[in-house]
Amino acid sequence: QQQVKQSPQSLIVQKGGISIINCAYENTAFDYFPWYQQFPGKGPALLIAIRPDVSEKKEGRFTISFNKSAKQFSLHIMDSQPGDSATYFCAASRKETSGSRLTFGEGTQLTVNP
Amino acid sequence: KAGVTQTPRYLIKTRGQQVTLSCSPISGHRSVSWYQQTPGQGLQFLFEYFSETQRNKGNFPGRFSGRQFSNSRSEMNVSTLELGDSALYLCASSPRATGQETQYFGPGTRLLVL
Numbered sequence: 001q002q003q004v005k006q007s008p009q010s011l012i013v014q015k016g017g018i019s020i021i022n023c024a025y026e027n028t029a030f031d032y033f034p035w036y037q038q039f040p041g042k043g044p045a046l047l048i049a050i051r052p053d054v055s056e057k058k059e060g061r062f063t064i065s066f067n068k069s070a071k072q073f074s075l076h077i078m079d080s081q082p083g084d085s086a087t088y089f090c091a092a093s094r095k096e097t098s099g100s101r102l103t104f105g106e107g108t109q110l111t112v113n114p
Numbered sequence: 115k116a117g118v119t120q121t122p123r124y125l126i127k128t129r130g131q132q133v134t135l136s137c138s139p140i141s142g143h144r145s146v147s148w149y150q151q152t153p154g155q156g157l158q159f160l161f162e163y164f165s166e167t168q169r170n171k172g173n174f175p176g177r178f179s180g181r182q183f184s185n186s187r188s189e190m191n192v193s194t195l196e197l198g199d200s201a202l203y204l205c206a207s208s209p210r211a212t213g214q215e216t217q218y219f220g221p222g223t224r225l226l227v228l
């Protein structure tokens with residue numbers, strides 16, 4: 001029940017297009033859902049995060065949509081740019097007094113063609 | 115503030131040896147987590163330390179161990195190295211260990227076991 005499933009594994013989008021990455025989780029105890037962006041040679045960096053009490057969160061060109069009943073959430077990148085080419089990971093964690101632990105999806109390698 | 119730093123950045127070891135990796139968290143952060151990243155398994159949680167105590171542990175064999183010092187710096191040790199231990203080892207820090215706050219990742223230590 002700790003898994004987070006992410007799709008697609010890879011995604012190619014033209015500049016200006018919309019990139020959509022989907023994730024699904026099983027553990028209903030998860031209550032924090034961040035997205036991380038990772039460039040080659042770098043560690044993951046937080047992009048945007050959502051809690052299940054909201055259905056959508058937008059920050060600039062990045063939007064998370066959250067469907068609690070379906071246990072799914074997705075990342076939308078509007079007006080995708082070549083600089084967005086990176087690997088994206090969804091993750092989930094739960095509030096617990098014993099510490100914090102991120103369960104990651106498998107990752108999506110996004111390529112934005114100019 | 116300086117980010118999370120990890121040393122060394124690259125390491126080559128042979129099977130059967132042991133290795134110690136170091137992580138310095140962001141100043142003021144008391145929680146340090148370690149993750150293993152491989153192409154096949156993705157990002158997997160190793161363990162988390164908070165105020166020098168291990169708060170959470172992933173599903174890794176006992177060859178993987180860690181500790182945290184009073185200044186929040188952390189080390190992880192892998193004994194009796196196996197070929198499958200070749201990976202990028204990432205350290206992440208956060209102010210506390212609530213499970214709902216941003217974890218800031220370092221650039222990682224790339225370990226190659228020959």
